């Protein structure tokens with residue numbers, strides 16, 4: 001089996017990260033805010049993707065998990081009052097040197113709610129944060145699954161173009177976080 005590729009999934013509390021991972025893996029159990037982190041491993045067209053969610057409440061430790069091949073940043077596009085906070089949080093994370101040039105996918109979640117901000121609007125806010133690296137800003141609904149296949153397809157393209165990183169510390173950090181949360 002192919003070596004797994006590791007994707008760091010972060011975003012503010014309530015953005016929909018756990019729902020997204022569950023939609024990707026076909027798990028429909030109840031949601032709770034994530035304390036520490038969650039790992040979901042899925043198969044996608046011959047690839048093994050390990051998706052590591054670090055909860056929004058654990059924002060101060062996101063960068064401990066920077067040894068990833070790709071970053072997915074989930075935004076609650078319906079929560080207009082926290083959009084700037086979300087962009088600032090991503091900008092702070094991407095100052096981490098280990099994330100230089102790592103592909104970043106911004107997922108504008110909750111597109112099933114018609115008053116949510118559209119990806120085109122959020123693009124203007126996130127573009128300066130993403131400048132100089134492979135990136136995309138896409139809409140999705142973790143609730144209905146709309147946009148999730150396109151997100152996976154984008155990740156697959158960029159993972160195939162980049163070599164796996166040396167990430168021996170990723171799961172050690174993860175165990176530490178689970179013990180300490």
Ligand SMILES: Nc1nc2c(ncn2[C@@H]2O[C@H](COP(=O)(O)OP(=O)(O)OP(=O)(O)O)[C@@H](O)[C@H]2O)c(=O)[nH]1
Nearest residue numbers: 013014015016017018019033034056110141142143
């Ligand atoms: N309408 C709608 N609600 C969503 C969507 N995605 C998530 N939610 C809801 O938003 C709430 C938070 O979802 P979670 O997946 O737990 O959010 P999270 O980003 O993992 O939050 P933390 O673990 O606290 O960082 C839940 O009530 C979800 O059902 C979506 O696409 N549309």
Ligand SMILES: [Mg+2]
Nearest residue numbers: 017018033034
């Ligand atoms: Mg969560």
